[in-house]
Amino acid sequence: MAKALYLHIPFCARKCAYCDFASAATRADNPLVGAYVRALAAQLSEVADLGLLEDCETAYVGGGTPSLLGAEKLGGLVSAARAAAPGVDELTCEANPDSLTDEVLGAVREAGATRLSIGVQSLDDAELAELGRLHDAACARERVAAAVACGLDVSCDLMCATPRQTDASWARTLEGALSLGVGHVSVYPLQIEEGTAFGRRWGDAEPAFNDPDVQAARMKQAQVMLEGRGFERYEVASYARPGQRCRHNIAYWTGAPYLGLGTKASSMLNLEQYLRLRASAPQLLEPPESAVRARLTVETGPRALTADPRLSALSLSLEFLTASQAAAEDLMLGARLTDGPAPALVSRARALLGPSIDDTLADLVARGLLAERGDRLAPTARGWLLGNELYGALWALAPGEVVEARC
């Protein structure tokens, strides 16, 4: 059954200037917010009754801004996830500093959260204002320190190649985050996306602050500083002290099945799990005979989901993958990890995809995107910098078209 559970909260206090995630600015006291949380709790018990969460080991409440829900609602949702998936031993909540009150911290810890992922992005006030963040650096420092002090495992999200950022201010942000005692840091270059305030402002202008060379230099700067302070880079964007890796995210990159609930949440299920879900959601289409994997995305908006939370009322987009396509996808996801895809996974891909896989892997080694490390083929620094080429070449091994549908 699913190894990982994801719950999506599609609400934020305000939309950040760069964000194209599935979230909308919503007041925390909007009745829709409470009704949405109750709807998620109802869906949790429905999927638990189907046995889909029996083997679930990790859960993640993401968004959007889960901390915007406040202590009672977020604590209640964490408790509902615990009850529905009693085998979970890593449960993460995302939070933003401005809504991570002491009450929220106490409630999620009491309800059984083990980890917090806090959207800090920068510890420079001018940079934060440009990004459209609601918190300033002092608030971020104070709230991260409070989260660490209350005993939860804490991760900070930090963003580089942003407006006004310099090498020196980036170093201060990294140093500041480290000084707060966090055990995990995620580092991302800013992507200027269509449909965002930044996209409207800069479009295709390729501003100098976001130049690919600047992105690469800042990612390298982060690597040097974080590795120098005892953090291990275990994924292209993720650094952890020993024992602090995020197992939930590792599940995504190692082909483990996961189940997502809430507007725009995605699931990846094997056929047995898909058919089990279909028992309660008969609108799900009959899978093609060759399919071994189904990807589902919830298309129902928060209002409709609240009006009728039954699984049978959900609108979903679907993708069905054959065994060969799933193997290529697993290789591509595994290339995000420092260690690269597991040897067993490469052997399975070879058995399914034939000798063409060895030509592709040899070509990626020759181009310096992959390198042999012991019995594994792992991404190089260049491979991660040119991630689209590396991931694209591995996904191109997948034969045929993925079957897509809506229901």
Ligand code: SF4
């Ligand atoms: S808080 Fe996060 S999800 Fe919400 S708008 Fe900002 S970046 Fe997007």
